[in-house]
Amino acid sequence: MTSDAGPILVTGTAGFIGFHTAVKLLDRGLEVIGVDNVNDYYDPNLKEARLARLGERQGHQFHRIDIADGAALNAVFTQSRPRRVIHLAAQAGVRYSLVNPHAYVQANLVGFANILECCRHHGVEHLVYASTSSVYGANTNMPFSVRQNADHPLTLYAASKRANELMAHSYSHLFGLPTTGLRFFTVYGPWGRPDMMMYIFTKAILDGREIELFNHGEMLRDFTYVDDIVEGVVRSCDVVATPDPQWRSDVPTPGTSKAPYRLYNIGNNKAEPLMRVVELLEQRLGRKAKTIMKPMQMGDVPATCADVDDLTRQTGFQPATPLEVGVARFVDWYRSYHQVA
Template sequence: MKILVTGAAGFIGMHCAERLLQRGDSVVGIDNLNDYYDPQLKRDRLARLAGKAGFRFIELDVADRAGIETLFEQEKFDRVIHLAAQAGVRYSLKNPHAYADSNLVGFVNILEGCRHNQVGHLVYASSSSVYGGNTKMPFSESDSVDHPVSLYAATKKANELMAHTYSHLYGLPTTGLRFFTVYGPWGRPDMALFLFTKAILEGRAIDVFNHGKMRRDFTYVDDIVEGVIRVLDRPAEADPDFNAEDPDPGRGRVPYRVFNIGNNDPVELMDFIQAIENATGREAKKNFLPMQDGDVPATFANTDALTAWTGFSPSTSVADGVARFVSWYRDYYNA
């Protein structure tokens, strides 16, 4: 197939493109290479893809309406993996307009491109952040997600609503994936694993929020990629058993799906830090701090729906995943 991967210079985007190329698909990757974090890391990710048979990269912002229209008209993609977005909960408190541009305007542009060019399936990144103030664990796709606690989360919930509209009006198969704390080699520098590893190896203290009383459903990137591609290969379908009297936000009478994709095994933050200490061979100096605005104390994914749909369930342990990340970090930064 010919597949568009938006955010191809990003953490998950690069890994998805690699896997698609390995199995023989043709991939066009786009990214705006912005400076939200070090653009050199993004260029180095792209360097892993450059020269591989079937891959082309175009520097393009999803918020560029004319550019996206032209791209879709010229390329005629079979399917789309849309990962480009302004990421980060905390940054949304500082620069909200970046989220409106990338996550809302950009998403409409992708939906329109798919609609007008007969794309067979749109798979897009949602987020566990949509669960917001929910306290019932584990989080299930059938839970209400009407109480976001950050603008980032609100934009991701909006993406799910927008996708449903296009599935309803135009029959466009769409599948949203609520990612749960993805980590691994080539990860984002603003994520906890990256920040902690860097600080520990440099002998600096790490900031431990909510005094360490946090739990996260850490999900290794290879597991995420496997889930993304299995979902891509099974386009969303209308659910004949959908009951409008008991609506499930993850299903509908139209070709629309939303799935959690997480490790289904939340880890205490202090245990996560212990895994980094084990992998680096150093004990972390810790600054215990209050909870940050927009953050939540715990995430925990119920992944039964994803497993039923694709036959896949993430399985990489935190100890193994963290060790692989630390090995990559030491090599990449000569640390």
């Protein structure tokens, strides 16, 4: 995309990935139309601080609305006339879905249906939207590939994101709307969410409190630095989804279609031990972690790892941030933001 590509509407710009995506697009000289309801799922002050950073940037407009409000969202589309849409707003969090399922229905299902309708009726040329590695659910065949079945989610959060992928396909098929779904793998980095593991562990270690290690610490995750995630998002937005000429209805592959539809993983393509993250945090913080070993938590999985070959072939994406570098950058941001010596 170049600066004459027209405005890009980004939902969730007060959120972790949405904020970084908006910054990346603005750095490229693009006009960004931001949308977020700035809810209180976690500290709104962190969201407001992100928005304050964006508000200083030329080319950024912000609308404080809920995507579940179809009329308000349609008004933004009517006013801004975006050429492309990057949809990152969602009710996040695997564990929260166990206690407040209706939040996921409103944000992730009703909200996504509104996004699809607005894209359809306003001539959007490409919709890129966030999915999650959680859709792989009960699958243990790693690395996870978009060519594998993903129909056994273990949480409502994962189910809602898998539903988004299926809803997008129906619009790609029925209305020719190009859609690209991105399955994110364990994102971390500066400006991260307080309910994420990296943030929770850092705060607890600095406060001298114990951290809980589920599955007795025997966990593997494909930790992906936020800059790499955003690089994949923007590259995917650049490459408009097209029909796959090799797709066969008698042997259907999940990641493509005869409709303009694509699914990609965005990960670091490396499963790292959870205990390695604890070690790196201890080194950067200069303190030892106090740990409590616990059994596997409901809805969790022991390991994740992303096969990013399809994304690399289509966009040239390559993860570029080693875990050691990313953890250090996160800790440095945390100390600065919270003014911790």
